[in-house]
Amino acid sequence: MSPGILGKKIGMTQIFRPDGQVVPVTLLKAGPCMVVQRKTPSTDGYDAVQLGLVEFIKPQRINKPTAGRLKKAGVEGAKFMREFPLGPGSDDLKTGDKVLVDQFKPKDKVDVIGISKGKGFAGVVKRHHFRGGEGSHGSMFHRAPGSIGASSFPSRVVPGMRMGGHLGNAQVTVRNLEVIDVDTEDNVLVVKGAVPGPNGGYVLVRRSKR
């Protein structure tokens, strides 16, 4: 059994559970993936499996070393490749093996890792959820960070002070999302809740550890 799968975010919608409860869901196009490389302690020093999301890619977009690696594994084309660590003793995945969504079933728990949407230079209200000040009533304090340090002691800004800066476009992990539905025909994995990144963004789905 594969420790995870690679995919693309399709978009969000909502569905109704049999008991009538409405659930927000994200659809992921998960797989088909293939094992590009199987790393073993004897050759690489650690146990891992490298998966590639099989999709069309122009041959001139792959550099020669990657093309050689893909050819060796029998993979037609892959833009997105990621490694999953394997525990000792799990040796059922070989190079060239296929990994499909049927690995997952409803009620499974998964973690989804993706690159969040970039927000550019964001102020402290958006970036760190500062409350900001009143909008009106003569308030002259709106979205500013306020004091960032006292004057005589320590007379400097302590390291790690939360300020404005670049927000988003960073790796984000969402843990323990419930698998709601699996469509093996279209390779669609439906998970409960939101997933980082834009629609069409690459995501890594792995089995939750706890």
Place this chain on the structure above:
Amino acid sequence: MQNALLTKYINKNKREAAFPEFRPGDTIKVHVKIKEGEKERLQAFEGVLIARNGMGMGESITVRKVSFGQGVERIFPINAKVVDHIDIVRTGRVRRAKLYYLRALKGKAARLKERE
């Protein structure tokens, strides 16, 4: 643009095909499942469909009736499991999608002509 797979998934889960085709202005009867203790029964709400809101899984309809001289409106999420089935009682000819103007009309003025 919505992804084709997303559209396919929504259409698979939508219940639109299970209902007769209704439009704003139609008088419809919405049968809603109601749980009373252990037992489940159907309750009907009959009135004029004055608005369809949203699309996809979140689509809802607003139904208005006048009960003992008091206007009552109920909003039903049509894809929800609580809506058992919908009957069309009579059709109505209207010229707009949202019939909020009916709220200001009473009695004879609030009647709608039948659609051919």
